Amino acid sequence: MNPETIYFKTQFGEMYLCDALDVMSSLPSDSINLIVTSPPFGLVRKKEYGNVDANDYLNWFKPFAKEFHRVLCENGSLVIDIGGSWEKGQPTRSLYHFKLVIMLCEEFGFHLAQDFYWWNPSKLPTPAEWVTVRRVRVKDAVNTVWWLSKTPYPKASNKRVLQPYSESMEDLLKNGYVAKKRPSGHDISTKFSHNNGGAIPPNLIAIPNTDSNDSYIRYCKNHGIAPHPARFPSELPEFFIRMLTDKGDLVLDPFGGSCVTGEVCEHLERRWICCELIEEYLKGAIGRFSTTSSHEYEETAYSITKPGALWNENTKDTLPQDGGKKRPQ
Numbered sequence: 543m544n545p546e547t548i549y550f551k552t553q554f555g556e557m558y559l560c561d562a563l564d565v566m567s568s569l570p571s572d573s574i575n576l577i578v579t580s581p582p583f584g585l586v587r588k589k590e591y592g593n594v595d596a597n598d599y600l601n602w603f604k605p606f607a608k609e610f611h612r613v614l615c616e617n618g619s620l621v622i623d624i625g626g627s628w629e630k631g632q633p634t635r636s637l638y639h640f641k642l643v644i645m646l647c648e649e650f651g652f653h654l655a656q657d658f659y660w661w662n663p664s665k666l667p668t669p670a671e672w673v674t675v676r677r678v679r680v681k682d683a684v685n686t687v688w689w690l691s692k693t694p695y696p697k698a699s700n701k702r703v704l705q706p707y708s709e710s711m712e713d714l715l716k717n718g719y720v721a722k723k724r725p726s727g728h729d730i731s732t733k734f735s736h737n738n739g740g741a742i743p744p745n746l747i748a749i750p751n752t753d754s755n756d757s758y759i760r761y762c763k764n765h766g767i768a769p770h771p772a773r774f775p776s777e778l779p780e781f782f783i784r785m786l787t788d789k790g791d792l793v794l795d796p797f798g799g800s801c802v803t804g805e806v807c808e809h810l811e812r813r814w815i816c817c818e819l820i821e822e823y824l825k826g827a828i829g830r831f832s833t834t835s836s837h838e839y840e841e842t843a844y845s846i847t848k849p850g851a852l853w854n855e856n857t858k859d860t861l862p863q864d865g866g867k868k869r870p871q
């Protein structure tokens with residue numbers, strides 16, 4: 543790659559102010575261990591960096607898909623964080639992100655290693671029209687995260703991402719387990735009382751996206767730079783970087799934005815490449831490497847209330863027979 547196009551360089555990584563397709567075209571085949579990224583989503587309400595229309599999304603994505611497959615190592619992974627979208631003017635969902643994963647598998651030869659769901663507990667109730675005005679949908683608080691691979695056996699270990707045991711599991715480890723059948727009929731044998739150093743996480747990842755006062759934001763404020771409007775929380779790429787790469791491996795974020803991926807890689811001693819088209823975002827991204835970044839893990843666990851905790855059918859209201867077609871007064 544032409545070193546003159548490098549916007550910023552650190553001990554482990556490089557940022558490019560450049561179309562990701564140009565950067566990838568200069569990378570050798572089988573050279574990247576992990577691509578972890580959040581591409582522009584196919585949105586109805588566009589962000590300032592210009593989103594692609596959900597209807598054109600697959601065509602827009604194809605050249606990236608081809609290059610992702612070429613540059614990835616045989617045992618590498620492609621992790622795509624992608625939010626859903628609504629059909630314009632009506633309370634129904636676009637299928638574009640499902641079509642994307644089907645296209646990547648059926649046309650480009652990827653395997654779906656696992657589907658993940660990133661739940662953002664601090665997500666506002668949107669889209670307001672359907673959720674808070676007409677009250678005919680619930681808030682949309684999960685992004686899909688497609689973990690894809692070139693073969694069915696990408697290198698991976700869930701031992702890298704264990705979570706603390708629940709209180710009841712801690713008790714069980716301390717006091718032992720009386721073997722009995724679960725409601726599912728499974729016989730839980732004594733091996734469940736073995737301490738494996740932590741619980742295996744589910745494919746639902748709970749991370750609030752609330753870093754409004756972190757060192758990146760402070761850096762942007764102090765330097766008069768507009769922060770990136772759609773950053774993912776660092777724990778999201780961190781989960782996959784830890785689980786799917788070793789120290790010294792090479793990680794690519796083609797739609798780098800404010801370079802969260804680069805910052806995580808720098809801490810974890812993975813080599814990294816981030817590409818971004820808009821210079822303002824890279825100006826802010828530099829702040830991630832020039833200050834001692836502080837990251838506070840505000841909460842460690844979230845509980846999800848069972849749906850039955852507050853059934854509200856004791857009102858006189860009947861359901862809107864028109865499904866919310868007419869706006870309430």
Ligand SMILES: C[S@@+](CC[C@H](N)C(=O)[O-])C[C@H]1O[C@@H](n2cnc3c(N)ncnc32)[C@H](O)[C@@H]1O
Pocket residue numbers: 560561562563579580581582583591770772773774775796797798799800801802817818819820823
């Ligand atoms: C959803 S944002 C990524 C945000 C990033 N994960 C973060 O946390 O800061 C997508 C980014 O991709 C950039 N982008 C869009 N097309 C691109 C391309 N062809 N090459 C490089 N970057 C591109 C957009 O400018 C936008 O900043």
